[in-house]
Amino acid sequence: MSDQFNTLKARTERVLCSTYGRYPLGVARAEGCRLTDFEGREYVDLLAGIAVCNLGHCRPELARVMAEQAQKLVHVSNLFYQEEQVEFAEALTSAMGLDKVFLCNSGAEANEAAIKLARRYMRTVKQRDAYEVVTLEGSFHGRTLATLTATGQGKVKEHFQPLPEGFVTVPWDDPAALDDAVTGKTAAVLVELVQGEGGVRPMSTEYVAAVERICRDKDVLLMVDEIQTGMGRTGNFMAYQHYGVSPDIVTLAKGLANGLPMGAMVTTDEVAGGFAPGAHATTFGGGGVVSAVALEVLRIIQDDKLVQRTRTEGQYFLGKLHDLVDEFPDTLEEARGVGLMLGLVFREPAGWAWQALLAHGFVANCTQERVLRFLPPLILPREDIDATIDALRDILSA
Ligand SMILES: Cc1ncc(COP(=O)(O)O)c(C=O)c1O
Structure with a gap:
């Protein structure tokens, strides 16, 4: 963690009510489907501010x-x-x-x-x-x-x-x-x-x-x-x-x-x-x-016909998540969801999985302990879906 991040974390804890379990990530800026931290490292945003920035960040x-x-x-x-x-x-x-x-x-x-x-x-x-x-x-x-x-x-x-x-x-x-x-x-x-x-x-x-x-x-x-x-x-x-x-x-x-x-x-x-x-x-x-x-x-x-796009890209993403469930049946229970609101259900608590994804440069979220949740911007490019699946495969194989 950079000094800048550590200072920001300490200042946050001093002055903001402690109601959130925050990620170990400070976001300096965001554009499209990318978040950038204080060291200039980019992350693929698979959360969109919890289903908010559907059109991507800082849209001109x-x-x-x-x-x-x-x-x-x-x-x-x-x-x-x-x-x-x-x-x-x-x-x-x-x-x-x-x-x-x-x-x-x-x-x-x-x-x-x-x-x-x-x-x-x-x-x-x-x-x-x-x-x-x-x-x-x-x-x-x-x-x-x-x-x-x-x-x-x-x-x-x-x-x-x-x-x-x-x-x-x-x-x-x-x-x-x-x-x-x-x-x-x-x-x-x-x-x-x-x-x-x-x-x-x-x-x-x-x-x-x-x-x-x-x-x-x-x-x-x-x-x-x-x-x-x-x-x-x-x-x-x-x-x-x-x-x-x-x-x-x-x-x-x-x-x-x-x-x-x-x-x-x-x-x-x-x-x-x-x-x-x-x-x-x-x-x-x-x-x-x-x-x-x-x-x-x-x-x-x-x-931009984003509703139709969400349907096709969501089907593609879900299909890839189903493939992972078939490949790793001991770790994964099921993949589910509709459109670009998707969950990968682990058999055991999955806190480690979002942290490993973050270390790979992908921001997702874990809900109900065992569900890795994906709520990306609806404009997420197909290459980012493929890169996410590759990262998940790496993490699950490790
Ligand atoms: C289904 C649903 N209802 C209500 C809320 C509450 O919305 P807000 O946090 O904007 O008050 C949320 C937030 O996550 C939600 O997902």
Whole structure:
């Protein structure tokens, strides 16, 4: 480690709250699919800031939009009408086949908005005292008190009790358990169609169909958390398009503005009727710069046909990961995922594997102890996929 890195690490530990287990890597700059450390060493970025920089780092078109908008209008608050946020909301709703957007600043905030809307819609539009939100084991929905309560993983809740009421978690892939849990008190079912933090676990088509059927039969809202899966990541613009379901509420964040903080809760006209002026708000949501950048992100995704590209490159990458599983059956259990949201599941804890990959010059991530997770920029060149597979083969053979 360089002196510069060691000094940065010490200063970080002195002044920033210790909430992250950080990589032994200081990033001095980033461009496209490469990160550069303080010694000038380059790394292939297979994480994209955890599924955020989908178009690659420091994209010139986005830098230009950012700079232009910074000289035109940055922030006036949501007390005023602003063209940038309307243009983005129009483009996003038309791409998703939904009607209305609430713009905010993060994934947790988008899920908070969804939970609040579900409760308020039930009470004010449906005139039902239904407030519970049913979620799935293994899910991850954020770190605010409501969203960590919704999250189906015990570790995020430790020492934060008392937790808010009105959340029920049911086992994964068990339609009968979900059916039992959805009662007259239920406002909504909230699911990730491919669990990200939960270990890159795609739901089966049958289960998703059952979830939608239960929601429709019992007249509760189907809310899909696409914070990690949305914006082309899975090889469809939204993961719900793989499953042919029609959610009532969809939450987005991560890839929306390619690295600027933005969240969105997207819904139908009917359900949006649950909100009224004063019911919910955020100071920064939908500001000029993030909205202008997010509109440009949508344009690039469409013009560069990134959704289709993600599908083909994701299939190629997954095929290569399957080959590794066949080659190293004693170490690897399976390869899974959709599009460029992929996981290589080890039989034993795999912390050593991401560290070995890092030493080879590749940045990936380990989740649920045994799952090496790949969430690269959607523009990742094929040569980088091949180089990643070669590096993995080296590491697994060693
Ligand atoms: C599926 C999902 N939901 C919600 C969140 C929370 O988003 P944020 O960290 O922007 O609050 C995340 C973040 O990893 C996520 O993956």
